[in-house]
Amino acid sequence: MIVRKRSLSRRTLLRGAGAAVALPLLDAMLPAMTADAATAASDSALRRLAYVYIPMGFHAAQWTPKGENLDDLPSSLQPLAPVKDHLTVVTGMDLQNAYPGSHATSNAAFLSAARAKLTESTDYYLGTTVDQIAARKIGRSTALPSLELAMDTMSTVGQCDNGYACVYQNNLSWSSPTTPLPSEAHPRLVFEMLFGEGGSPQQRRAQRRSRASLLDSVSDEMRRLQRQLGGSDRQRVEGYLDSLREVERRIQHAEASAADHPLPDLDRPVGVPESYAAHARLMFDLQALAFQADITRVTTFQLARETSNRTYPEIGVPDPHHPVTHHGNRPEKLAKVAKINQFHVSLFAEFLQKLQSIPEGNGTLLDHSLLMYGSGMGNPDAHDHTNLPVLVAGGAAGRMQGGRHLRFDTPTPLANLHLTLLNKVGVPLETFADSTGRIDKLFDPVRV
Incomplete structure (x- = not known):
C-alpha cells in the first residue's frame, strides 16, 4: 500500500493471506475523492438506509x-x-x-407496500421492495449493494398462512416482483460475506483453521497504514479494528460453545449464539461494521418471523410469541x-x-443514516394493518426532526x-406503490 500526501482511496483495503478488510471513512481519504464522492461523504449527506422488522404488531x-x-x-x-433526540415515532x-x-x-x-399474489406454489408475485430500489442508487458503489439479515436460521417451505406460500413470510427483501x-x-x-473470501463450507472451514484471526492476517498492512495516518485517523x-x-471473538466463542454442547439442538448451525439477545446484538454489530467500512449502505433485518413461537424467558415471557399475540x-x-x-426495542436502541x-x-454514523423500525401488522389479535408501530431514527445530517411523535389522524399509506x-x-422517485x-414534515427544511 502506498500513501501519498495523506490521500487514500475510499476503497482502500487491508490485505493479508486470504483476507481483505475494508476501512472506515478517514480524513486521509477526502483529498482522493471525486467531487461526487466528497459530496456523499459530507456532513449534509444521508448515506445509508436500514430497515428492521418486528413481527405480529404491538x-x-x-x-x-x-x-x-x-x-x-x-x-x-x-x-x-438515550437516543430520543434522534427518533421520531410515527403513528x-x-x-x-x-x-x-x-x-x-x-x-x-x-x-413493498404491494399486494401478494394468493398462491401456495412457486408462481408467487409481489413487488420490488424499497431497500432494493435504494440499493440500485446508493449501493452501486459499495462491495455489497445491500445486506439481508434475519434471526431465524431455518426457513419453512410450501404453504404457511391462509393459502400464501412461505416465501412471503421468509423474505423481507425482493429485487423484483418474482x-x-x-x-x-x-x-x-455474514462475517465472511463482509470480510472474508467466502467459498464453499469446506473452504470456509479450512480458512478458519488456517488463521486464528482475520486481523492477524492483515497485521503488517495495518501497522504500515497506521504509521502514515494522522492522530485522529489512527x-x-x-x-474500528477493536470492534471488528x-x-x-464473540463468533469464535459461540462456535466453541456449540461444538462443546451439540445437544439437544442438533439442527442449530455452529456459531449461532444460544441466547437470542446475544445473537441479535451480534447481527446488529455486524451491520454497524458494514456501515462503518462502507461495505454496504442498505440493510434489512428481520428480528423474528411472523407466526414465530420463540419464547423469551429472559424477560419473564416463557410463552410462545404467536399465541400471546392472540x-x-x-x-x-x-x-x-x-x-x-420493549425487549425488541431495547436491542434496536443499543x-x-x-x-x-x-x-x-463532523457527525456520527447515526447522523448519516436513516433507520426505519416497525411491523406490517397493527393489532395482532385482529390481524389488521392499520395504525402500525413505526419508528424512524437517525437522519440528523438530513435535518430530521427528532424527539417527536408524528401522528396521522386518518390512515396514511406507509408507502x-x-x-x-x-x-x-x-433516490428521485415521484411515487412508490400506493403512495x-x-x-x-418529518424533516426540518430550515434547521442546520
Whole structure:
C-alpha cells in the first residue's frame, strides 16, 4: 500500500493471506475523492438506509406517546430514551395492500407496500421492495449493494398462512416482483460475506483453521497504514479494528460453545449464539461494521418471523410469541406483548447508540443514516394493518426532526414514508406503490 500526501482511496483495503478488510471513512481519504464522492461523504449527506422488522404488531397503549414530543416515553419505548433526540415515532400508518389480514402479507407488504399474489406454489408475485430500489442508487458503489439479515436460521417451505406460500413470510427483501432475496442468520457467514473470501463450507472451514484471526492476517498492512495516518485517523482505525476483533471473538466463542454442547439442538448451525439477545446484538454489530467500512449502505433485518413461537424467558415471557399475540384483550396477555415489544426495542436502541458512538466527519454514523423500525401488522389479535408501530431514527445530517411523535389522524399509506426516505437518500422517485405524497414534515427544511 502506498500513501501519498495523506490521500487514500475510499476503497482502500487491508490485505493479508486470504483476507481483505475494508476501512472506515478517514480524513486521509477526502483529498482522493471525486467531487461526487466528497459530496456523499459530507456532513449534509444521508448515506445509508436500514430497515428492521418486528413481527405480529404491538400493544398500542404501551407504545403510543400521549403528546407530540417524547418527553414521557411509554413503557415499550423507554429503552430509546438515550437516543430520543434522534427518533421520531410515527403513528397512523397503514398498509391497505396487506389485506385481507394475514401474517404472510404483513411481512410481504412492509417494504413493498404491494399486494401478494394468493398462491401456495412457486408462481408467487409481489413487488420490488424499497431497500432494493435504494440499493440500485446508493449501493452501486459499495462491495455489497445491500445486506439481508434475519434471526431465524431455518426457513419453512410450501404453504404457511391462509393459502400464501412461505416465501412471503421468509423474505423481507425482493429485487423484483418474482425474486425474493433470502436472508442470512448465521453470524459467521455474514462475517465472511463482509470480510472474508467466502467459498464453499469446506473452504470456509479450512480458512478458519488456517488463521486464528482475520486481523492477524492483515497485521503488517495495518501497522504500515497506521504509521502514515494522522492522530485522529489512527484513533478511528484502532476503534474500528477493536470492534471488528470483538465481533470475531464473540463468533469464535459461540462456535466453541456449540461444538462443546451439540445437544439437544442438533439442527442449530455452529456459531449461532444460544441466547437470542446475544445473537441479535451480534447481527446488529455486524451491520454497524458494514456501515462503518462502507461495505454496504442498505440493510434489512428481520428480528423474528411472523407466526414465530420463540419464547423469551429472559424477560419473564416463557410463552410462545404467536399465541400471546392472540390476546383477546386479556390484560395478562397484553402485558406480555408489551414486554416483547420493549425487549425488541431495547436491542434496536443499543444499535442506535452504537451508531451514535462511531464518528464520521463532523457527525456520527447515526447522523448519516436513516433507520426505519416497525411491523406490517397493527393489532395482532385482529390481524389488521392499520395504525402500525413505526419508528424512524437517525437522519440528523438530513435535518430530521427528532424527539417527536408524528401522528396521522386518518390512515396514511406507509408507502408515503417509504417514498420520503428514498427521496432523502437521493433516490428521485415521484411515487412508490400506493403512495399519495411525501411526509415532508418529518424533516426540518430550515434547521442546520
